[in-house]
Amino acid sequence: MSRTDCRSPGGDGNGAKHRTAAGRQYGVAGGYCAPPPLEKPSSTRFPAPCFSSLFMDHSLTSPTPRHRAVLVAGIALCIALGLASRRWPGVLFPEALGKYPGDALWALMVMFGWACLWPRMAPGRLALLALATSFAVEFSQRYQAPWINAIRSTTPGHLVLGSRFNAMDLVAYAVGVAVGLGLDGLYQAWLRRRTGSQAARPD
Incomplete structure (x- = not known):
C-alpha cells in the first residue's frame, strides 16, 4: 500500500467513517495511509583517528x-x-x-x-x-x-x-x-x- 493509497478499516474506501491519526498526520482526508518508506541509512564512513x-x-x-x-x-x-x-x-x-x-x-x-x-x-x-x-x-x-x-x-x-x-x-x-x-x-x-x-x- 502506498502513501496515497488510503482506505478505512471497514473497507468503504472513502475514509469518511474511520478517520485515523495516521491519515491526519499525512494530511489525507481520511482512512489509513501507510507511512512513507524508510530511507536507506547513509554509508558515510568516519575518518579513522590519527596519532596526531x-x-x-x-x-x-x-x-x-x-x-x-x-x-x-x-x-x-x-x-x-x-x-x-x-x-x-x-x-x-x-x-x-x-x-x-x-x-x-x-x-x-x-x-x-x-x-x-x-x-x-x-x-x-x-x-x-x-x-x-x-x-x-x-x-x-x-x-x-x-x-x-x-x-x-x-x-x-x-x-x-x-x-x-x-x-x-x-x-x-x-x-x-x-x-x-x-x-x-x-x-x-x-x-x-x-x-x-x-x-x-x-x-
Missing part, C-alpha cells in the same frame, strides 16, 4: 599554554634532585624510602618532557602519556639481551633505561605523575590569575 589528533584536539587541551622555559627548568631540577637522592640517600628524603624518590622524580621529568613537546596538552592526557612511557621503560627491563644490557651498564643508559624490573617502581612512577598533576594545576591557576590581572589593568 590525540594531542592536537583543542577541545581537550590545556586552557593556557605552558612555558617551555619553566618546563626545562623543572626537568633540570628533577635530574639534580634525582642524582642527589641516589648519591646522598637519607639527606633529601627519608632513608626508609630508599631509591623510590628518584624513580618518582624520573616519572615527573618524563611528564615535563612531554609537556615541552605539547605545551597545550590536557593535564589528563599528559599524565597518561607520562605513565605509559614510564611503565613501558620499566617493563622493557624484563628483556635482558646482551646488547641492551651493555647500554644499561653505562651511566646514561642506566639513568634512562634502568637495570632490573621492580613492581614497586610502578607505584613510584604513579606518585611522581600525581605530583606533576598537582604542580600543573597550581601552575595553571597562577597563569590564569596573572592573565586576569593583566587584562583588568588599565592602559
